[in-house]
Amino acid sequence: MTPGSLILLHAPNTTAASWGDLPEMLRSYGLDVIAPDVPDGTGVRYVARVSLIITATDPVVPLVLAAHGAAGPLLPAIALAQRAAHRPVGGYVFIDADLPRPAREHDHGSPEDRVPVPADWPEAPCGYLRTQVDRSASADRDQTVREARLRGWPVKEHRPPAAVAQALSELVATL
Numbered sequence: 001m002t003p004g005s006l007i008l009l010h011a012p013n014t015t016a017a018s019w020g021d022l023p024e025m026l027r028s029y030g031l032d033v034i035a036p037d038v039p040d041g042t043g044v045r046y047v048a049r050v051s052l053i054i055t056a057t058d059p060v061v062p063l064v065l066a067a068h069g070a071a072g073p074l075l076p077a078i079a080l081a082q083r084a085a086h087r088p089v090g091g092y093v094f095i096d097a098d099l100p101r102p103a104r105e106h107d108h109g110s111p112e113d114r115v116p117v118p119a120d121w122p123e124a125p126c127g128y129l130r131t132q133v134d135r136s137a138s139a140d141r142d143q144t145v146r147e148a149r150l151r152g153w154p155v156k157e158h159r160p161p162a163a164v165a166q167a168l169s170e171l172v173a174t175l
Contacts, residue, residue: 001090001125001175004060008035009050009078011069012042018068025165031172032060043115047074051081062090062124064172072097076121083123091175092126093168099144125175126151129168131158 006026010018016037023033036053038046054063063082067075072094079089100117128148130141148155154174158167 001062001064001172003031003064003090003172004062005032005034005057006064006066006172007054007059008033009065009067009071009074010035010038011067011071012038012046012074013040014069015039022165022168025163026169029165029169031169034059042070043074044077046071047077047081047115050074050078051085054078054082054087055085059087062088064091064093064175065089066093066095066168066172067097068095069097073100073117074115076100076117077115079121079123080118089124091124091172092122093129093171093175094126094144094148095129095168096131096141097128097144099147125153127154127156127171127175129156129158129164129171131164131167 008019008023010016016035019035023035026033034054034057036050038049041049065075065078075092082089100121102117128145130145145155154171156167156171158164
């Protein structure tokens with residue numbers, strides 16, 4: 001697919017600077033890239049702030065939402081906010097990210113950090129990009145990649161020295 005805008009969502013409690021030069025590299029591939037900066041806030045607060053920033057940038061649709069780390073479980077709520085604003089989501093990419101899971105009563109964390117997964121999610125294609133090279137510390141990520149494959153999602157594993165931007169743009173094209 002060709003996205004209108006690619007929205008890069010950093011993990012909560014980090015900043016957009018964590019993307020490094022990835023946004024610029026993706027722009028050099030001709031993609032319209034938006035990297036909201038939400039340095040504080042988790043859960044619902046993160047979703048609200050990201051949604052306001054996306055609105056302010058007047059993105060081109062369809063959107064592709066790409067999340068890193070702990071932003072992954074927030075993608076369904078962010079997508080719901082975008083659809084409510086009449087901005088269709090054309091795809092999702094998880095970049096070394098956790099996957100959304102239905103909330104359970106025994107989940108830990110404060111209520112404002114828990115974000116429900118809408119029943120109709122995902123309503124657009126999903127893909128998974130693994131960029132972590134250190135396999136010894138990534139047993140959980142192996143399980144997440146396995147789960148993405150079981151869901152039938154395309155999975156791309158970044159192999160240096162190729163640019164992460166190249167791997168991401170190739171994955172977005174397959175959605």
